[in-house]
Amino acid sequence: MRVPDFKYILIGVGAFIFLFSFPFWYNAGRAATAPAPDLNTPTINELEIKECVEPTDFMRANHMRLLNEWRDRVVRQGERVYVSTSGKEYIMSLQNTCLACHSNKAQFCDECHNYLRVTPDCWSCHLESKGK
């Protein structure tokens, strides 16, 4: 064994473990819970049945896909009315439908988006609700 060279191997292994374990020491001791979207807005509190356009599980995973579909249908096909899977009708509008209930963008939208470092383009055109 060439002992002088073994130190390079140890340095290499050490560097590998150091870099690979980055998330472990970067996050050490921090809480990990995901933020829960806040539903405490005046409009939602007044609702009798608290339900979104589609079921919560679907909305959690697919809201961005639904918004994109809405955009295509409104802008390209000129449709305005969305019929949900439960048969209810909604006006397809981010500002007038979504934000009418979810008027708390900072708590409802931004917390999760920041948690995942997602920067949706919505607000480069749309205005956030200033509350009523």
Place this chain on the structure above:
Amino acid sequence: MGVIFSLGIVLALVLVVTVGVEVLKLDFFFGVVVPYVTLATFLGGMVYRIMHWGRSPVPFRIPTTGGQQKSLPWIKPSFLDNPSTALGAAARVASEVLLFRSLLRNTKAELREGPRLTYHWEKWLWLGGLLFHWSFFIILFRHLRYFTEPVPGWVSFLEGIDGFFRVSLRAVYITDVLFLVAVTYLLLRRLIIPQVRYISLPADYTPLFLLLGIGISGVLMRYFWSVDVAAVKELALGLITFRPRVPEGIGVLFYIHFFLVCALAAYFPFSKMVHMAGIFLSPTRNLPNNSRAVRHINPWNYPVKVHTYEEYEEEFREKMKMAGIPVEKEG
């Protein structure tokens, strides 16, 4: 045969995790137990392999050379292709690791009409390999956004560049496309070129099918059937901070993706993929070619007991004289 076997293994893994999560509700097993076992296997296996290789003796300098050796001061030596210094050797290893320099110089020999032997540059494997490795690295790096909170700026920066192109308002990652294209190419290459197919074994196909499975499930999850990413991040951070928690309602597609990644990582140290560590330990690349400047003594040379002629004559002089054998010294 090898193709079917490898494909069968990967499909079986997908089936196991699907049944496990959907039917048997083993979320905790696949979300917590499997990744921890994988982590231990991966790290332990890698360290074991490297230490094992590190103990192999390298008594002589055996670098491959492709340029002028350093000799007289007025002859220009080749810094990279015939490195005479540790810096040159390190630069050569770096060019190998980062750019696959040897593969770039791959040639293909063909016997043409005549008969005439021709060689030409064969760049496709280099290109496919380079695209695959870099895409995979950047994709892995981008996944740090699930494993860090807050996400460091440099992760988002790279993600921003990678997601430069937008389709339907959403970023389409260049590396996602390149990864799938490159892995498909690497697989087709094994299946179509007869000589390569002949030497391909299940150990060659299995990593490719695993990577393809990981890529496809990841792309499906990002672009087609979304899962609740906030819950995914909660799971990932729970694992990282050793406070594992399995949130409800993560789709089965995530578990397929995650389990295939775990399978790949656990298999990693015991497969051909361990070339990730091995490339640094290639003696034909990492040794400076200084055999003429420095004397390399075999490190396990031990003092050999010798019996010189003088000592021999000293011992047997009288007997030699009696037998009439000439001696160098008289008494």
